[in-house]
Amino acid sequence: MSFSKLKKVELHLHLEGAAPPAFIRSLAKEKNMSIDGVFDENGAYSYTDFWDFLKVYEAATACLKTPEDYARLTSAVLENCAEHGVVYAETFLAPDFCGGGDVVAWREYLHAMQEAADKAEKDSGIILRGIPTVVRHFGPDAAKKSAKCAVETAGDWVVGFGMGGDEKFGTPSDFAYAFDMAREAGLKITSHAGEWSGPEEIRATIQDLKAVRIGHGVRAIEDAALVREIVEKDIVLEVCPGSNVALGVYADWASHPIQKLRDAGVKVTVSTDDPPFFHTTMTDEYEMLSRTFGWDDDTFRALNIGAAEAAFCTDATRAQILKKLEA
Ligand code: HPA
């Protein structure tokens, strides 16, 4: 079976990070904006390490200036996801990039993205939900504004609250106020941790932000007691192996701990993170998991049912996803 046809659930996807390079280039041209340093001579996103990646990411994102731009982006990204068999995706959306943390502007961006997502669902059946996300290195005050945006729009479509950006900036507790606001509004919590920092960062994220999912979390493997805690607390890891290998968190696929985490009883899921930046797709991730660790159709079926169970959507939507996975 070709892995592109296999029905998949993707829980860790940054919308801007999924922008096809040609899409960003055409936006830049339309708006007469410089994108020097964003692409290499082959037209691929170009960066030297994670911190440079964040800079290039923000430079590319600067071309997205209006709700209409985000609507077009949403359509392009969902078309790609559907081509790779994704039936349900959750995407990180930073209010900082969508109206600068202003609630009125954020609502306009959100409305445009939801309209584009509704159309994609009618066309291909793919379901999208949004997770407003703090950009960690923008600091705790910006995080509170993002939380306000998330709280004001929490519901069936805005289902969670998260944090990405530079994991080395500050501590999780610096952001606890924003996460408390979001959680009290019924939003489920995920945060990037244990990609660049070690086990202590994951512990603090569980304790101080009350995260029920962890973005990456792979460095938990360095601490057996933490692995046990993750299993006992039923915390789900949003693992993005291709991203980790592309950024050099692990030297190659064979050194990636996803199999060891799974063997230890950790609920792992598989996503692409920022697919064109990391030269990956969901199909590529599955092919490499199959090739490296021998994962077969049964493994992938269990993986996707687990991801559906960990999705932040309503139970009615979850039932829809499970039905799509069976089809
Ligand atoms: N990691 C952390 N922060 C991010 C990423 C990522 O892959 N993409 C956009 N913000």
Ligand code: ZN
């Ligand atoms: Zn990420």
